[in-house]
Every structure is written in C-alpha cells, then in structure tokens.
Amino acid sequence: MTDTGGAQRWSEGGSFLLLRAGVVVSLLFLLLGFVSILWTPYPATSLDVVSAMQDPSGAHWLGTDQLGRDVLSLMMKGILTSFVVAAVAAAIGALIGVPLGLGAALLGPYTDLAVSGIGAYLTALPAFVVAVLLAILFGPSAATLMVAIGIANIGPFALSTRHAVVTTSGHDYVAAARLAGATGLELARRHMVPLIGQLIVAQAVAQLAFAIIAEAALSFVGLGVQPPAASLGVLLHDAQAFSLAKPLLVVIPGLVILLIVVALNLTSAQLRWTVAADLAPGADRGAA
Amino acid sequence: MLRFTLRQLAVLLATVLITGWLIHAVLSAAAGAHPIPLSFVSWLGHILFGDFGPSATTGRSVGGLIAARLGVTIPLALISMLMAGLIGVGIGALAALRPDGFGDRALIALASIVAAAPSFWLGMVLVLAFAGGLHWLPPGGFVPWQQGVGGALLSLLLPALALALPVGCGLAVIVRDALVAARQSAYVLAARASGMTEVEAFRRDGLPAAGLSVLKPAVPQAVAIVLGTVIVENVFYLPGLGRLILDAVTARDLTLVGGALVVLVLLASGTTFLLQVGFAWADPRRRQRAAA
Numbered sequence: 001m002t003d004t005g006g007a008q009r010w011s012e013g014g015s016f017l018l019l020r021a022g023v024v025v026s027l028l029f030l031l032l033g034f035v036s037i038l039w040t041p042y043p044a045t046s047l048d049v050v051s052a053m054q055d056p057s058g059a060h061w062l063g064t065d066q067l068g069r070d071v072l073s074l075m076m077k078g079i080l081t082s083f084v085v086a087a088v089a090a091a092i093g094a095l096i097g098v099p100l101g102l103g104a105a106l107l108g109p110y111t112d113l114a115v116s117g118i119g120a121y122l123t124a125l126p127a128f129v130v131a132v133l134l135a136i137l138f139g140p141s142a143a144t145l146m147v148a149i150g151i152a153n154i155g156p157f158a159l160s161t162r163h164a165v166v167t168t169s170g171h172d173y174v175a176a177a178r179l180a181g182a183t184g185l186e187l188a189r190r191h192m193v194p195l196i197g198q199l200i201v202a203q204a205v206a207q208l209a210f211a212i213i214a215e216a217a218l219s220f221v222g223l224g225v226q227p228p229a230a231s232l233g234v235l236l237h238d239a240q241a242f243s244l245a246k247p248l249l250v251v252i253p254g255l256v257i258l259l260i261v262v263a264l265n266l267t268s269a270q271l272r273w274t275v276a277a278d279l280a281p282g283a284d285r286g287a288a
Numbered sequence: 289m290l291r292f293t294l295r296q297l298a299v300l301l302a303t304v305l306i307t308g309w310l311i312h313a314v315l316s317a318a319a320g321a322h323p324i325p326l327s328f329v330s331w332l333g334h335i336l337f338g339d340f341g342p343s344a345t346t347g348r349s350v351g352g353l354i355a356a357r358l359g360v361t362i363p364l365a366l367i368s369m370l371m372a373g374l375i376g377v378g379i380g381a382l383a384a385l386r387p388d389g390f391g392d393r394a395l396i397a398l399a400s401i402v403a404a405a406p407s408f409w410l411g412m413v414l415v416l417a418f419a420g421g422l423h424w425l426p427p428g429g430f431v432p433w434q435q436g437v438g439g440a441l442l443s444l445l446l447p448a449l450a451l452a453l454p455v456g457c458g459l460a461v462i463v464r465d466a467l468v469a470a471r472q473s474a475y476v477l478a479a480r481a482s483g484m485t486e487v488e489a490f491r492r493d494g495l496p497a498a499g500l501s502v503l504k505p506a507v508p509q510a511v512a513i514v515l516g517t518v519i520v521e522n523v524f525y526l527p528g529l530g531r532l533i534l535d536a537v538t539a540r541d542l543t544l545v546g547g548a549l550v551v552l553v554l555l556a557s558g559t560t561f562l563l564q565v566g567f568a569w570a571d572p573r574r575r576q577r578a579a580a
Binding site: 120121124125128132209213216221222236239247250258 | 299302303307310311314315317400401405408412413415416419420511515518522530533534537538540545549553556557
C-alpha cells in the first residue's frame with residue numbers, strides 16, 4: 001500500500017534498529033495468533049450471556065463482547081485468521097506474479113510488453129470487484145477472500161520482480177562482475193539473486209500488510225470470513241452495532257490492525273532501503 | 289499530448305472491456321433463476337448507453353437505482369479528494385520547513401502511522417469521537433440533497449474525512465520528500481547562484497518541479513479514495529454505490545450487481561484516466577513537446 005518512506009531516514013546509522021523493531025512486532029502478533037491454536041484464555045466460541053459486554057478486568061483482560069465471549073481470546077483467533085488469509089493471498093500473488101515478472105525481464109520485449117500490460121491491469125482491478133464476483137459464484141468465505149486478494153497481489157509482484165531484475169542487471173556492479181569473469185549462472189547466483197530475492201521478500205511483506213487491511217475491509221462488509229469464525233475484519237463488523245455502547249470493541253481490533261500494518265510496512269521499507277543503499281554506495285537518501 | 293491522451297483512452301477502454309467481460313461471464317455462469325438474457329456485446333452496449341435493464345428483484349430500472357446512489361458516492365469521493373489534498377500538502381509542507389528537524393520527523397512518523405490505518409476503522413473511531421462523545425455531527429445516515437445541501441454535506445463530512453486521512457497522510461510523505469528534494473536540487477542552487485534569495489529561487493524553480501513530481505503518485509491515491517467509498521459507506525449507513533452492490537449480492541440481484549460493478553470500474557478507471565491526462569497537461573514540458 002503506502003510506502004512508509006519517512007521511516008527509512010532513521011536507519012542511516014546502519015544499526016537496522018527499525019528493521020528489527022518491525023520484524024519483532026510482526027512476529028509477536030504472529031506468535032499470539034499461533035498460540036491461539038493450542039490455547040486461549042477462554043474458549044473463543046463459548047457463549048456466556050450473563051457476563052456479556054464487560055469492561056476489561058482481571059478475569060477478562062480486554063473485556064467481553066455482546067455474546068459474553070472473551071475479547072482477548074477472539075483477538076488471538078482473529079489475528080491468526082487474518083494472518084493466514086493474508087499469507088495465502090501473498091503466496092498466490094508471489095507464485096503467479098514472480099514467474100511473470102522474471103519472464104518479463106528475461107524473455108524478450110514481447111513477453112515484457114504482455115506481462116507489463118497484464119500486471120498493470122491486475123493492479124488496477126479492484127479486489128472488491130473480484131471478491132463480489134467470487135461471492136456470487138461460491139458464496140462469501142475465507143477461501144474466496146484469499147483468492148480475491150491473491151489476484152490483486154499478482155500485479156504488484158509481477159511488476160516489482162520485473163523492476164528488480166532490470167535495475168539489478170543493468171547496474172554497474174554487475175557489469176564489473178562480468179568484466180571480472182563471472183558469467184551465466186555464477187553471475188546470477190552470486191551477484192543478482194541475493195538482492196533480487198531481498199526485493200521480492202520486501203514486496204511480499206508489503207503485500208502482507210495490504211492483505212491484512214483488505215481482509216479487514218472485505219470481511220467487514222460481509223464479503224470474506226463469515227461469523228462465527230473470528231478475523232480482525234469480522235470483529236470490527238460485530239462491533240459496529242455496539243460501538244457507541246462499547247467503544248473498546250471497535251478500538252482494539254483496529255489498533256491491532258494498525259500495529260501489524262505499521263510493523264510490516266516498516267519491515268518492507270527497510271528491506272527495500274538496504275538494497276537501494278547497497279546499489280548506490282555513497283549516494284544520499286534522495287536516490288533511494 | 290494527443291498521443292498520450294489516446295493511449296490513456298485505450299487503456300481505459302481495455303480495462304473496462306476486459307473487466308466488463310469478466311463480470312458478464314461470471315454473472316452468466318451464476319445465473320440460475322434469473323439468467324442474464326443478453327450476450328456480452330449487447331449487454332455492454334446497453335450499459336454504455338445508460339440502459340441497464342430492470343432489477344431482477346424489484347423490477348425498477350437498474351440505471352435509475354445506480355444514478356440515485358451516485359449522487360452520494362461521487363460527492364463523497366470528490367470532497368474526500370479535496371480533503372486529502374489539503375491534508376497532504378499541509379502536513380507535507382509543514383514537515384519540509386525544517387528537513388530532519390524534530391517537527392519533520394514527528395509529523396512524518398505520525399503520517400506514516402495514520403497512512404497505515406484502514407479508512408473504515410478510522411470512520412468508526414470518528415463516529416465514536418464526534419457523534420458519540422461530542423455530539424457534534426450525525427453518526428450516520430444521509431440527508432437527501434433535496435432536503436438541503438447543508439444537511440447532505442454535513443452527513444458526508446465524517447465519511448469523507450475517514451477516507452481522506454490515510455490517503456492524505458500517505459500523500460504528505462510524498463509531498464515532504466518532493467519539497468525537500470526540490471529545495472536541495474541543482475536548479476534551485478543555480479537560481480540562487482544567479483542572485484536570487486532562497487525563497488525566490490524556491491518559489492520560481494523548486495515549487496513547480498516539486499508540485500509536478502507529486503502529481504503522478506497522487507493518481508493511485510485518488511483511486512484508493514474512489515474504491516474506499518464502497519467500504520466506508522457501510523460505516524455511516526450511506527446509501528451509496530457500495531451499499532447498493534452489497535445489498536444486491538445478498539438478494540442475488542444479478543442485473544443490479546453487474547450494472548453497479550461496471551459503473552464502479554468505470555468510476556475507478558475514469559478517475560485514473562482524467563487525472564493522468566490532466567496531470568500530463570499540467571506539465572508545461574509535456575505540453576510544449578506536443579505543440580512542437
């Protein structure tokens with residue numbers, strides 16, 4: 001989504017502090033999601049109407065919702081669902097988009113033209129439209145949502161992979177390696193694959209952030225994960241009717257989305273920035 | 289310029305044709321009880337001339353239903369774009385006043401965080417703050433234009449702000465970088481060397497260049513606003529295009545879904561087309577190249 005260009009300025013010392021912060025926060029939330037497979041403070045589906053709509057307390061750290069479910073337990077389940085949807089969507093995008101991008105960069109001008117056209121089209125095709133069409137065909141579900149967001153991910157993966165290969169192979173240091181006698185596979189493996197790989201990983205992290213938001217938005221309007229399954233979008237959907245009575249039900253899932261997305265954006269921006277810094281030694285940040 | 293416009297027009301047509309075909313194919317496959325009777329060519333032909341056919345559930349004209357909803361969605365998107373522009377230029381310019389100063393870093397960090405927030409969630413939070421806590425603004429619903437422009441605008445204010453905040457903050461980072469880059473550029477330095485003051489040089493040579501470099505990344509941001517309306521409308525119970533599509537999906541009203549989706553795609557790619565051409569025209573270098 002939006003490039004957090006502002007963040008990269010602070011890593012000039014090269015300590016990768018922000019990169020580490022982004023990775024650590026993302027992984028913490030991921031861990032919280034994984035823990036929910038084995039354990040949640042309360043069973044996430046157990047209804048307890050007597051203790052509905054409670055404020056945070058020692059027994060329920062984040063309170064309970066309108067059905068008396070423990071909000072912390074729901075959040076943990078929801079984070080897992082959102083991450084799984086986002087990860088599958090990113091995988092769909094990468095599995096189709098990266099080969100397309102490689103083909104565009106390596107297979108000559110006609111392939112390039114075709115792939116660039118397809119990539120630009122898919123980037124412009126709204127995930128909302130695809131999600132509506134899939135919901136009409138199969139009924140809305142987590143699966144249709146993964147495919148809809150996955151299709152939206154193909155274009156960015158294809159275009160960024162193509163861009164990464166073209167800029168890297170055109171760079172002076174590749175020419176220098178060639179002059180030094182490196183050829184073919186050796187040249188690609190030692191000098192190009194690491195940087196291109198890092199750029200693709202950066203793109204994947206950015207698409208993960210995009211997918212977390214897209215999952216929330218589309219599940220919120222009923223085009224994705226369906227209750228009683230919990231996801232960050234479903235939790236916000238459920239909270240809307242009670243938002244004025246219980247603002248926390250709205251605020252908490254949104255803050256979690258915000259934290260995850262900021263952490264992922266930070267990670268992605270830093271990964272991209274270190275590559276740019278590698279490619280342009282001595283250049284100021286304006287070139288990044 | 290003309291060639292550029294024609295090429296953009298071709299992109300617009302291709303996008304609408306391909307997506308229209310996709311929509312028609314899917315709906316035809318899904319049509320059981322209410323098959324879409326027309327082939328793709330005549331379906332799209334009818335739609336382009338405003339004839340969407342009758343709604344499968346209500347029997348009313350789909351074109352009329354969509355037109356009524358556009359009266360909400362299009363003003364919402366326009367107001368929101370205006371707000372996003374103001375937020376972006378305001379925060380961006382403020383941050384660029386002292387590059388790498390404390391204010392710059394704080395503003396850009398804040399902007400980067402807000403830019404990551406889902407607009408519909410910001411909408412819910414705005415409702416909590418302004419309608420729940422402060423009782424300043426209506427929490428949702430829409431006062432029709434016929435009952436007074438003021439009431440209608442007021443009910444669009446919060447949703448427009450919710451859409452504009454993340455986009456405007458994303459824009460602010462771009463604006464800030466463009467202003468700083470222009471300020472440190474070789475051409476502003478050259479202008480200063482010719483005897484201008486820093487402010488004169490920046491105003492004459494830096495500002496136009498910075499402005500032009502911001503326009504291109506602003507295009508996808510504007511499209512994000514157009515597409516964001518369909519989600520944000522649901523937070524504020526606004527009777528816009530998004531609500532229409534979602535209700536039609538629930539009712540499995542396929543003619544309505546098809547027509548409304550095509551209009552949404554037209555809105556999104558039409559926004560891209562208009563801004564691309566308008567922004568290209570705003571660049572005197574490209575205008576002159578076309579004249580020569």
